[in-house]
């Protein structure tokens with residue numbers, strides 16, 4: 001699109017726009033614990049306003065990475081920046097808020113006392129009643145933290161993280177231990193936050209949570225990024241789709257003999273036959289379905305896309321424990 005200035009027909013001069021400073025930028029992050037390499041050369045850039053899910057199996061290095069991004073630990077190599085600043089400076093300026101798995105709360109204080117205590121330390125930029133309403137804490141303000149449910153405590157941690165009105169919110173498995181209803185409420189609150197343009201980076205084990213809430217999914221395994229893209233991009237990494245059909249008289253032998261004549265047989269990845277039920281995993285579901293309907297007795301076809309769970313398992317299944325590092329002993 002070109003824009004003309006009033007009274008002229010010449011195009012407006014192009015004013016170079018400064019590149020946006022990434023909300024989070026991790027470059028070559030590496031962290032070992034003794035011989036164990038927890039994070040192994042990880043690069044990650046999150047642009048402002050993006051909602052990024054950080055997924056990986058147990059021990060993949062998610063918490064270790066988030067800790068370095070928050071300045072809670074230092075990388076052995078590489079560096080992390082938040083809004084162009086060191087993590088420590090970003091935390092000090094209230095530019096980043098964190099919801100951590102076991103962030104300390106004092107059990108003897110009530111929810112209201114906790115909010116007031118933290119606000120009095122000077123980081124509060126928002127009205128506490130509004131904050132309590134936003135995070136669904138209004139009804140439990142007088143409850144002692146030790147009596148709060150796991151979900152209520154997480155919402156309290158979220159309220160504390162939002163107190164300085166941070167541009168970037170980093171959350172480590174924020175809904176761990178919550179039941180389905182609490183999880184839905186939590187993400188509804190988060191949606192209102194991201195609509196305001198807040199950047200969110202969160203670690204989770206729940207693929208559905210990632211796919212329904214994030215713009216982008218970054219999957220890590222053994223301290224490295226193994227997939228990075230939109231939910232659809234990541235799903236697309238899965239090999240193919242499964243075509244199901246009922247096939248009277250089917251058997252492994254009948255199917256493999258028929259497939260020898262199938263024009264797209266080279267796209268078949270796996271077959272399963274159970275009675276008359278046939279399942280064929282293929283990279284060309286349309287071609288295979290066409291063949292089944294025209295050249296075989298198969299009927300009642302169904303096609304299912306590869307699920308995110310399947311992609312996740314195949315991307316991260318080459319061992320879930322971090323690689324031992326010969327590099328250092330600490």
Ligand SMILES: Nc1ncnc2c1ncn2[C@@H]1O[C@H](COP(=O)(O)OP(=O)(O)OP(=O)(O)O)[C@@H](O)[C@H]1O
Pocket residue numbers: 033036037038056057058059060061062063064065322
């Ligand atoms: N302080 C530490 N000392 C020694 N080993 C550690 C330390 N912190 C983490 N690790 C190890 O580093 C690896 C990565 O741990 P991390 O907590 O980052 O994984 P994660 O992806 O967050 O796992 P989970 O999903 O189970 O929380 C694990 O093997 C863990 O035991």
